[in-house]
Amino acid sequence: xxxxxxxxxxxxxxxxxxxxxxxxxxxxxxxxxxxxxxxxxxxxxxxxxxxxxxxxxxxxxxxxxxxxxxxxxxxxxxxxxxxxxxxxxxxxxxxxxxxxxxxxxx
Amino acid sequence: xxxxxxxxxxxxxxxxxxxxxxxxxxxxxxxxxxxxxxxxxxxxxxxxxxxxxxxxxxxxxxxxxxxxxxxxxxxxxxxxxxxxxxxxxxxxxxxxxxxxxxxxxx
Numbered sequence: 001x002x003x004x005x006x007x008x009x010x011x012x013x014x015x016x017x018x019x020x021x022x023x024x025x026x027x028x029x030x031x032x033x034x035x036x037x038x039x040x041x042x043x044x045x046x047x048x049x050x051x052x053x054x055x056x057x058x059x060x061x062x063x064x065x066x067x068x069x070x071x072x073x074x075x076x077x078x079x080x081x082x083x084x085x086x087x088x089x090x091x092x093x094x095x096x097x098x099x100x101x102x103x104x105x106x
Numbered sequence: 107x108x109x110x111x112x113x114x115x116x117x118x119x120x121x122x123x124x125x126x127x128x129x130x131x132x133x134x135x136x137x138x139x140x141x142x143x144x145x146x147x148x149x150x151x152x153x154x155x156x157x158x159x160x161x162x163x164x165x166x167x168x169x170x171x172x173x174x175x176x177x178x179x180x181x182x183x184x185x186x187x188x189x190x191x192x193x194x195x196x197x198x199x200x201x202x203x204x205x206x207x208x209x210x211x212x
Contacts (some may be wrong), residue, residue, distance in 0.1 A: 008185055010116055016192060024208065062175055063173060065188070076166050090127075106202055
């Protein structure tokens with residue numbers, strides 16, 4: 001079955017979340033927003049342990065949304081973030097397919 | 107200053123992380139991988155409290171990477187996840203600019 005979801009860039013998702021929530025996010029601030037992220041991370045843990053595929057979809061989306069929200073509050077461009085860190089291979093070993101020792105990060 | 111980072115889709119980022127780490131991720135499993143996510147979330151908290159812009163960029167990237175890794179392990183398409191939940195506006199109120207009460211999620 002082909003993926004029914006059209007491509008969305010990281011930048012467009014971050015912009016969508018900004019348009020939806022930035023006013024509230026700024027009023028709440030980083031600390032309050034981080035608390036929401038933590039709540040969603042907990043819900044993701046629950047969905048990973050005992051949730052359905054549908055529930056997991058929702059929880060992954062929520063964690064991504066709260067992460068984008070915090071990035072918006074502190075002026076981080078998520079595209080720049082991931083491109084710098086992972087755009088040229090594993091930051092540990094520099095290979096596209098990581099060959100770092102298992103005990104090492106990542 | 108124009109953004110120097112070329113657009114990257116959520117799907118391409120998830121695929122990049124899959125190619126880089128899937129073999130290790132599958133061996134580690136969901137629980138072990140989630141522990142790494144938590145470590146990175148802690149480092150993000152530290153960078154938000156007292157880190158530089160550069161350090162924050164790195165920590166946001168790492169949290170996104172570990173989230174993508176867990177999604178790969180459990181077969182979740184992050185594009186599908188965010189499109190379903192946020193593609194038609196705030197899941198709470200249905201508006202593009204959220205009008206949910208402040209005490210409500212999100």
